[in-house]
Amino acid sequence: QVRLVESGGDSVQSGGSLRLSCETSGFTYNRGTSSNMAWFRQAPGKDREGVAAINNDDETTYADSVKGRFTISRDGTNKILYLEMTSLKPEDTAIYYCAVRFPRVLSPEWVLRADEYVFWGRGTQVTVSS
Numbered sequence: 001q002v003r004l005v006e007s008g009g010d011s012v013q014s015g016g017s018l019r020l021s022c023e024t025s026g027f028t029y030n031r032g033t034s035s036n037m038a039w040f041r042q043a044p045g046k047d048r049e050g051v052a053a054i055n056n057d058d059e060t061t062y063a064d065s066v067k068g069r070f071t072i073s074r075d076g077t078n079k080i081l082y083l084e085m086t087s088l089k090p091e092d093t094a095i096y097y098c099a100v101r102f103p104r105v106l107s108p109e110w111v112l113r114a115d116e117y118v119f120w121g122r123g124t125q126v127t128v129s130s
Contacts, residue, residue: 001026002024002025002026002027002100002119003024003025003026004022004023004024004098004099004100004119004120004121005022005121005122006020006021006022006096006097006098006121006122006124007020007021007022007023007124008020008021008124009095009096009123009124009125009126010126010127011127011128011129012088012127012128012129013128013129013130014088014089014090014128014129014130015087016088016128017084017085017086017087017088018088018126019082019083019084019085020039020082020083020085020096020098020124020126021080021081022037022039022080022081022082022083022098022121023079023080024037024079024080024081025079027100027102029056029074029078029079030056030078031056031057032056033056033102034055034056034103034104035055035056035100035101035102035103036053036054036055036100036101036105036111036116036117037053037054037055037072037074037081037098037099037100038050038051038052038053038054038072038098038099038100038111038117039051039052039053039070039072039081039083039096039098039099040096040097040098040099040112040114040117041092041094041095041096041097041126042094042095042097042123043091043093043094043095046094048097048114049063049112049114050063050111050112050113050114051063051070051083051096051112052066052071052072052083053072053111053112054072054073054074055104055111056104058074060072061108061111061112063112065091066085066092069085069086069087069088070083070084070086071083071084072084081098083096083098085126088126088128089128090128090129090130091128092126092128093126093127093128094125094126095123095124095125095126096123096124096125096126097120097121097122097123098120098121099114099117099118099119099120099121100117100118100119101116101117101118101119102118
């Protein structure tokens with residue numbers, strides 16, 4: 001059973017940094033397994049939006065709103081997905097979710113589409129105050 005558990009959310013001031021973690025279980029992740037892992041976020045009253053994604057070849061994709069500020073990565077065991085967030089802004093306030101799908105999306109253009117992902121965590125709250 002695939003299980004994703006996010007952590008690391010907190011309340012910070014504008015300009016601050018946070019690192020989110022997503023612990024995974026129930027599947028084996030390696031380069032030979034076609035997959036995408038991604039971070040999404042959802043602010044109150046807004047749709048869930050893709051933030052960053054990584055595939056089994058370690059290719060990464062970022063939403064324009066976070067390019068240069070956020071970094072997605074995995075740990076050496078490929079069991080934990082990270083989202084390093086710097087220069088945080090009030091508009092980054094949201095619940096952040098990690099997600100995974102197998103195999104990876106057919107088109108790179110879809111990699112940040114929420115409806116492409118099957119397995120989801122329950123989220124962790126990030127609040128950025130001005």
